[in-house]
Amino acid sequence: MTYQAFYRVYRPQSFREMSGQSHVKRTLQNALLANKTTHAYLFSGPRGTGKTSTAKIFAKALNCEHAPTEEPCNTCATCISITNGSHPDVIEFDAASNSRVEEMREIIEKVRFAPASARFKVYIIDEVHMLSTSAFNALLKTLEEPPAHVVFILATTEPHKLPATIISRCQRFDFKRLSSIDLLERMKIVLEDIELQYDEQALKVIAQSAAGGMRDALSMLDQVVSFSGDKLTLEDALFVTGSISQEVFYDLAKALGDKDIAQVLALLEKLISEGKDAVRLSEDLITFFRDLLLIQTAPDLEDLLELASSDEKFKTLANQFTTDTLYGYVDILSKTQQEMRFSHHSKIYLETALLKMAQFAPGQPITQGTIQENSPMMTQSTGESPNVADLESKIASLEQIVLQLQQGGQQQRNAAPAQQRQRPKVDSGMKINVGRIQEVLKVATKKDLQMIKSAWSDVLNQLQKSQSALLEDAEPVAASSNAFVLKLKQGVYCTIGTNNGTFSAMSTILQPLTGVAYEIVVVPEDNWLKIRADFIRQHGLDKQVHSLEETPADNVNEMTEPLFVEERIPSEDPLVAKAEELFGKGFVEILEE
Numbered sequence: 001m002t003y004q005a006f007y008r009v010y011r012p013q014s015f016r017e018m019s020g021q022s023h024v025k026r027t028l029q030n031a032l033l034a035n036k037t038t039h040a041y042l043f044s045g046p047r048g049t050g051k052t053s054t055a056k057i058f059a060k061a062l063n064c065e066h067a068p069t070e071e072p073c074n075t076c077a078t079c080i081s082i083t084n085g086s087h088p089d090v091i092e093f094d095a096a097s098n099s100r101v102e103e104m105r106e107i108i109e110k111v112r113f114a115p116a117s118a119r120f121k122v123y124i125i126d127e128v129h130m131l132s133t134s135a136f137n138a139l140l141k142t143l144e145e146p147p148a149h150v151v152f153i154l155a156t157t158e159p160h161k162l163p164a165t166i167i168s169r170c171q172r173f174d175f176k177r178l179s180s181i182d183l184l185e186r187m188k189i190v191l192e193d194i195e196l197q198y199d200e201q202a203l204k205v206i207a208q209s210a211a212g213g214m215r216d217a218l219s220m221l222d223q224v225v226s227f228s229g230d231k232l233t234l235e236d237a238l239f240v241t242g243s244i245s246q247e248v249f250y251d252l253a254k255a256l257g258d259k260d261i262a263q264v265l266a267l268l269e270k271l272i273s274e275g276k277d278a279v280r281l282s283e284d285l286i287t288f289f290r291d292l293l294l295i296q297t298a299p300d301l302e303d304l305l306e307l308a309s310s311d312e313k314f315k316t317l318a319n320q321f322t323t324d325t326l327y328g329y330v331d332i333l334s335k336t337q338q339e340m341r342f343s344h345h346s347k348i349y350l351e352t353a354l355l356k357m358a359q360f361a362p363g364q365p366i367t368q369g370t371i372q373e374n375s376p377m378m379t380q381s382t383g384e385s386p387n388v389a390d391l392e393s394k395i396a397s398l399e400q401i402v403l404q405l406q407q408g409g410q411q412q413r414n415a416a417p418a419q420q421r422q423r424p425k426v427d428s429g430m431k432i433n434v435g436r437i438q439e440v441l442k443v444a445t446k447k448d449l450q451m452i453k454s455a456w457s458d459v460l461n462q463l464q465k466s467q468s469a470l471l472e473d474a475e476p477v478a479a480s481s482n483a484f485v486l487k488l489k490q491g492v493y494c495t496i497g498t499n500n501g502t503f504s505a506m507s508t509i510l511q512p513l514t515g516v517a518y519e520i521v522v523v524p525e526d527n528w529l530k531i532r533a534d535f536i537r538q539h540g541l542d543k544q545v546h547s548l549e550e551t552p553a554d555n556v557n558e559m560t561e562p563l564f565v566e567e568r569i570p571s572e573d574p575l576v577a578k579a580e581e582l583f584g585k586g587f588v589e590i591l592e593e
Contacts, residue, residue, distance in 0.1 A: 006225075010190050012053050013083060013331070014071050015061075019182040019214060026174045028054075029070040032061050038171050040143055040152040042128075044159035045175025048213030051155040054175075055124045056082065059090045062151065063118040078118055089118040096127040100266040101134035108142050111150050116142050121150050128154040131160040136163050144169050177212025180204065180306065187212060187221050187590055191232065195224060201246075201309070202237035208287070209241040210308050244276065249288045249307055250317060256329075257320050261358050268347075268354060278346035280338045282353070289329045293320040296326070432527050440480050440521060442533050448479035455513040463510045467502040477528060483519035491524040 012018045015025045024043075031037050041058075043051040058080045060072035072079045081087040093107065107123065115121045125131075131139070143152055143166065154170060156162065184203050191198050206224065210217035220241055228236045238245055248267065255263040271281060284307060291308035296303060297317040302310040308318075321329075336353035338347040453476060460468045473489040488494055488505075497503050503520045511517045523531065 005219065006190055006222040007048075007215045010186070010218065012050070013057065013060075013074050015057055016071060018054065018057070019186050020178045021054070021175055024054060024175065027173070028058055028061075032058075033070050034528060035068050037062065037151065039150065040170040041147050041154065042159070042162075042167060042170035043153065043155045043171065045157070045177060046177055046213060047157055047217030048210075048217075049175040049178060050214065051175055052124065052126055054154040055092075055122075058153065059120075059122040059124065061150075062120045062122065063087075063089065087118065089121045091121070091123050093125045094127065095125055095135075096130045097415065097417040099130050099132050099135060101132060101138050104131065104135040104138045108138060111142055112147055115149055119149070123150070123155065124153045124155065126155045126314055127157070128166075129156045129158045133163075136166060142171075178214055179212070179543075180207040181303065182211075183207040183210055183214060183217045183443060186324040187217060190218065190221065192224075194225070196228075196232060197230065198232040199234050199237075201235045202232050202459055204306065205234065205237040205241060205243050209243055210432040216577065222367060242276065242280070244271065244281070244284060245313075246307065246309060247253070248292070250314065251286070252285075253292070253317055254320075254355050256354070257317075259358050261355065264354050264358055265351065270554060271418050272347055278350045279337065279340050282333050282350055283341065286330055286333045289326050289333070292321065293323070293326045293330075295322065296321075325360060328359050332360070333354050384444055408571075432523055432531075433521060434531055436483075436521050436522060437478075437485055437528075437531055438535055440483050440485055441478055441482040441532075444485075445480070448481060448484070449476060451512075451514055451516075452476045452479050452484050458513055459506055459509050461504060463502070467497070467500065467505060470497055470502055471506075477532075482516060483521060485528070486520055487525055487528045488522060489525055491527070494522040494524060 015029060018025060041055075043055060044219060045051060057072060060074070060082045061067065061069060063078050063082065064072045065076040065078055066073050066097045073085065074080070078087065082090050085092070091107070093103075098104075099540050111121070111123075112122075146152065152170075154162075154166075159167065159172075184200075184207055187203050187206065188198075188368050193363065202224070203221075206220050208219055209220060224232060227240050234245070237243070247269070252264065255267065268281075288307045291305045292314070295308065295310070295315055299310075299315070308314045332353050336349050340349045342347060456476065458472060463471070470493055471488075474493075475487050476484050477487045478485040488497070503522060507520055508520055
């Protein structure tokens, strides 16, 4: 015969062999004895907790030749055929690979036929949450009122994905994660059956890694047995499961207690280099310090220890820390673990957490806002009775402080208007490229600026809404053959547009519209006015500015034309000015013929 995995060979065949889930076993057995079984059941819970095994045991108990009975006999022909998976009236259906409505309709059509050789026709639908909406709708009516000889058992790990109409038509049983004791007992039965010696501490390591799943525990046990020799040892279990030994946790905790940061970081580096996962390591550290708390507060509950043991050295280690310190360690690690799940640098987070723990003082709360030792509240809480004279002097000093605060507040209110007038503007942190703007101004032309403005409305329409809203008050003010200056209302808009890619998107959109890959130089409005004035003064263009109203447009230097756009607006067509006032400059396009 071919080799079979432990979780298949040692699958429970009766309620008596099941580990845990006592509430499920008791309810189903009572219903079997009283002959009060219903037509539909829903088994939900984590993986490897016995949902499918329970469904098969229940199907055998329903159809056993000795029924009604609380346990299947496993000796009659019906029980044997159900165990082997060959009984025609017990149908297992995998919804994960048969989720379409066609497969569900095939089942529904066969429901009305009577069982071939059993009392009940049992349908076990595994991973039922994978069914499509159409399949659920097709199943709905049959699930509510099936024939008297049909029983549906639905199994799922994600009951929240099931429609409420399906759940309301079933008796629901929630399977819980198995305890470490249940996992240990089952693994001991397996090892005793195969006559292999074992170290009980190794089984605890496997149970801890299984996280409450029996199938995971037996699968890891199978792997460790294959790796081990004549005896299953702790070292073998640690190596196969990737867990960490007690000694490493002991050394790490002792280094934290001694505030030996170098040793703490060296141990962490060694663990990471051996392939240990930082997130898993943080979980194990939380469990270890929880064990130390348990040793310190409830030393009689040795069976609940997972990573630490009840040896004398661990008791000594636990007593080296105060309860507040251990609570603080667990709190730091828990918060760090939440942050690590959203980062690719989990090792750095764990290193930072260990540094915080090494610097954590016993009794010091993690949050701020501690009461000073000499404060009246602290004196009162310690139970000491302060002297009356001391209290009177403290009250007098407090009254003096309050009086000074009131006088100072009045002075601040009187000085507030002056300070408000002199308050400087908030710096947006945007660095203006004045040199590049002046380079554009030197070669700027009216033709280039008009080309940008003619395509401006199309650019705004093609940008995202958030980006176009940022450019609502923006305006091109000067343009050359390969760059243009964009004026924005405030400097913060320049920073936001640079960070969210607004200006790069503008350049990409402008290129097919104008045939030029423009460089966009942004400038706040206040800075633009100053830069423009300085440029006019430096190049002796003051006279042109003063005589602009009297100079025909054709005689104005083409290079300086963009600088005087704003000055020429009052002398333009009043209809254009009115349209711009009503709809905004960005939505008015002037076509020159």
